[in-house]
Amino acid sequence: MDKDIRELSPKELRLLIRSGEYNKPTAGLGMGYAQANVYILPLRYAFDFFLFAQRNPKPCPVLDVLEPGIYETNFLAPDSDIRSDVPKYNVFCKGKLTDKREDIKEIWQDDFVTFFLGCSFTFEEALLRSQIPVRHIEEGKNVPMYITNIRCRDGGIFNGPLIVTMRPIPAEKIVKAVQITARYPSVHGSPVHIGSPQEIGIKDLSKPDFGDAVEIKSEETPVYWACGVTPQEAVLNARPDICITHSPGHMFISDKLNEEFATS
């Protein structure tokens, strides 16, 4: 099964997830196809969340937004159903994680607005293709994430710090890593910082706020990219009555090729 599943198309994967037969992380699945972070909120919060995303495009690159009550994204994946096609959902009520589900059909509301945001799986594939190491993949870990002292631009009720992922890059490959990721503004784009963690308020790289610490070799420099967890912190701060997200790592798999989101 684990071998077969890597051969499945995005549509086949979504059907498997929809049926309840697959509820695990989606890293490594549907290679070549873009995966998305998912945020679902009642319409009364949607304009503010849209503002927050528009003003912070690096951590919150908007791939698609659906009209209230609509659960199919024609743009990213015709015939998909956002109520069932994510392997695992987190439900936040007033800024607290109150429920984890594999399906949200029972709690779906007609005023729910769905946001799809880009995910760094896309550019990691491009880095690997150029033989730039991605340490947490090598080590079989989750990417290390850190809360910075950089403040996002507020958007209505949504506000919070910029959260970054860190990947140690050999000195001679940093320029290439910048160039490659800059091609993908829809999935966090170029780095937000290179080098000193202190400069952006990170005290200790060995103690990430989320995810796992990874080894940094002597010839490597830590490079930081905006992280899709940023809007989640903003949701915790804004405390909307309800917000449903994908569970970290359990993404929505779209029919769009990663390359369709490259700038050139």
Next chain:
Amino acid sequence: MDKDIRELSPKELRLLIRSGEYNKPTAGLGMGYAQANVYILPLRYAFDFFLFAQRNPKPCPVLDVLEPGIYETNFLAPDSDIRSDVPKYNVFCKGKLTDKREDIKEIWQDDFVTFFLGCSFTFEEALLRSQIPVRHIEEGKNVPMYITNIRCRDGGIFNGPLIVTMRPIPAEKIVKAVQITARYPSVHGSPVHIGSPQEIGIKDLSKPDFGDAVEIKSEETPVYWACGVTPQEAVLNARPDICITHSPGHMFISDKLNEEFATS
């Protein structure tokens, strides 16, 4: 005066416009600084308009959006006032042009949401810098604009055709023109079409739907870019109770350098 005004900073220009002393088109003013299309709508339409813009980034590149009732864009121009800093406004009621004003303070509403969209003045400056001719500027005319048979993606109540501008480009400079404008996704970006007008539903290049016809020389090919008039057509179709826009050519002059919107 006409000589002096070209030396003014964006802030000085906005103050002059605010005072009522300048109410003419803004082309050629504040060279190097980005100018913006302006759309102002009550909050009840703002989410739909945001959707339309997000789904059609080439004709509707969002530079900033303000919270309801807010009339200062901290991002594009601190101390600006969108109620007075545009030389001329058009007021549309239920899809009809009902009023033209030089100031909208008297009709401002607390639920008004302001959208700033990128304007092609930015990339025209870049084309000229690379010695690529911009015919309508040479001829002292308004850029020719055409309604195409390409349909925008609908966004809530907003819908309509893609409208394009056309610039004739010498054959050997087309690639360069594509490369240059591709650097500015925030101001319409790369062309949407090169060559045959029939292919995108334009019957006669000598009869533009808006603006003025320009000469196309024998060694030139017509090149088409998405146009900021596209959302205006969508507003006419959607017929919101009220929508206020800049009058064509009478733009908002920001403090942001054009180069701040370039991708690389």
